[in-house]
Amino acid sequence: RSLLDPVPPIPALIASLGYAIFAFLAVAYLIPRLGPSFVKANLKGRDLLKTYDTPIPESQGLICAAVYILFLILFIPFAFSDVVLNLRGPESHKPTEGIVVPEFPHHKLSVYLSSLLSLLIATLLGFLDDVFDIRWRHKLPIPIIASIPLLMVYYAEQGNTNIVVPIPLRFLFGTLLNLGPLYYVYMSLLSTFSTNSFNILAGINGSEASQALIIAISVILNDLLYLPWPFGFHIPLHLLGSQSEIDFGGVYKAGMAYGSMELVERHLFSLCFMLPLVGVCAGFLYHNWYPARAFPGDTLCYVTGMAFAVVGIQAHFSKTLLLFFIPQIFNFLLSCPQLFGFVPCPRHRVPRFNKDTGLLYPSKAVFEKRPPSRLASLMLKTLAALHLVELSVNETGQQEVTNLTILNVFLVQLGPMKEVTLVKVLICSQIAGSVFAFFVRYGLAGLVHVN
Ligand code: UD1
Ligand code: MG
Numbered sequence: 001r002s003l004l005d006p007v008p009p010i011p012a013l014i015a016s017l018g019y020a021i022f023a024f025l026a027v028a029y030l031i032p033r034l035g036p037s038f039v040k041a042n043l044k045g046r047d048l049l050k051t052y053d054t055p056i057p058e059s060q061g062l063i064c065a066a067v068y069i070l071f072l073i074l075f076i077p078f079a080f081s082d083v084v085l086n087l088r089g090p091e092s093h094k095p096t097e098g099i100v101v102p103e104f105p106h107h108k109l110s111v112y113l114s115s116l117l118s119l120l121i122a123t124l125l126g127f128l129d130d131v132f133d134i135r136w137r138h139k140l141p142i143p144i145i146a147s148i149p150l151l152m153v154y155y156a157e158q159g160n161t162n163i164v165v166p167i168p169l170r171f172l173f174g175t176l177l178n179l180g181p182l183y184y185v186y187m188s189l190l191s192t193f194s195t196n197s198f199n200i201l202a203g204i205n206g207s208e209a210s211q212a213l214i215i216a217i218s219v220i221l222n223d224l225l226y227l228p229w230p231f232g233f234h235i236p237l238h239l240l241g242s243q244s245e246i247d248f249g250g251v252y253k254a255g256m257a258y259g260s261m262e263l264v265e266r267h268l269f270s271l272c273f274m275l276p277l278v279g280v281c282a283g284f285l286y287h288n289w290y291p292a293r294a295f296p297g298d299t300l301c302y303v304t305g306m307a308f309a310v311v312g313i314q315a316h317f318s319k320t321l322l323l324f325f326i327p328q329i330f331n332f333l334l335s336c337p338q339l340f341g342f343v344p345c346p347r348h349r350v351p352r353f354n355k356d357t358g359l360l361y362p363s364k365a366v367f368e369k370r371p372p373s374r375l376a377s378l379m380l381k382t383l384a385a386l387h388l389v390e391l392s393v394n395e396t397g398q399q400e401v402t403n404l405t406i407l408n409v410f411l412v413q414l415g416p417m418k419e420v421t422l423v424k425v426l427i428c429s430q431i432a433g434s435v436f437a438f439f440v441r442y443g444l445a446g447l448v449h450v451n
């Protein structure tokens with residue numbers, strides 16, 4: 001089968017695109033209609049950054065997850081359309097003697113079903129977290145367990161556990177380093193990271209859904225580079241000093257470890273999971289945009305995070321995927337002193353809203369019980385020197401620090417602003433992160449070799 005033969009992927013792609021549009025419409029239609037039932041069931045929240053107290057339906061991510069998973073299930077026949085046609089097609093499609101009947105790709109189906117299973121577990125966990133407010137130490141290991149089906153399937157197809165060592169470190173480790181079981185540990189941690197990292201970069205209208213939307217679009221753009229387009233153009237990366245090449249319309253050539261068709265199929269799989277996700281997130285964002293009429297809850301953070309872990313692992317581009325999470329990685333590293341108890345962590349770290357000016361200001365954590373330890377002081381002074389936090393002392397002489405989140409960093413650096421401006425700043429930083437990721441992945445790939 002020629003690589004330039006666009007026949008097999010096209011029906012699946014068109015179906016997936018159709019589902020994405022339906023998913024958008026379904027979510028946009030259902031949220032305002034089902035919201036009141038959530039409020040009645042006490043799944044509601046107060047918008048912390050507004051003057052009004054109207055209860056806003058919480059956990060609307062459950063509607064998004066339901067629509068998303070439903071469409072992924074309905075998509076199964078399309079994903080296997082070429083096989084189904086070949087096996088049980090009309091008379092003309094029936095194989096004649098001597099021609100080998102293609103075997104049903106049970107393996108592909110197990111990849112698909114294990115992905116659905118992980119998404120379902122993530123939905124359940126997110127919803128339970130919304131209802132019961134699960135403790136951090138209990139909810140951290142659950143996505144690791146949810147990723148076991150994915151890892152088993154990865155193992156079954158003898159998934160690669162090598163990493164290409166960046167050139168400057170090759171004298172130590174050689175060109176290829178086999179991480180073996182450690183690679184599986186890394187992939188299971190990826191699912192915990194992607195699910196929780198959205199949840200701690202949250203709290204202003206539109207933040208959760210827009211992060212997921214931009215990452216999903218970035219993954220889609222990356223996938224499109226690997227499809228066998230009937231037309232093509234060449235991106236001259238050597239002008240950027242890169243040793244690798246992208247042939248848009250061929251397949252990305254540098255360091256290709258697998259047969260091309262396999263690579264195409266993996267990225268098609270990723271597209272089929274990402275297109276409906278874009279539809280769902282866009283439909284939700286419509287109602288979650290400032291001033292929000294619906295809150296995502298932890299459910300949306302967990303489902304979208306797990307969807308990214310699924311495609312990163314199953315389509316074998318987990319390192320490229322992590323590059324799209326730059327703002328989340330930064331926010332997580334910055335949050336560590338609060339998450340691990342060196343600095344007090346209030347229930348909500350969202351910026352502070354001033355009713356009089358209508359603007360957001362950095363919110364603060366106060367060392368109420370005891371003054372900062374020496375280690376905590378050192379951390380905070382370093383962060384203050386980098387202009388990431390502001391230190392102060394309140395009227396009662398207690399040490400205060402602006403909460404360690406990227407949203408507060410924006411406010412420290414750019415000054416007070418409106419909520420809707422802050423979410424736009426966040427969106428810009430996410431887009432800038434993705435542009436940088438593409439540059440590192442394809443521009444610098446000759447230097448660092450990530451894939
Ligand atoms: C995480 C954050 C917490 C942040 C919260 C906001 C950490 C360790 N935890 O906690 O600091 O305050 O998310 O989502 O970083 N809300 C708004 N506007 C929005 C979205 C949410 O006011 O646009 C408020 C609502 O009151 C809503 C509540 O946040 O009910 C949801 O918080 P929840 O998801 O339960 O917080 P956590 O995920 O535990
Ligand atoms: Mg949350």
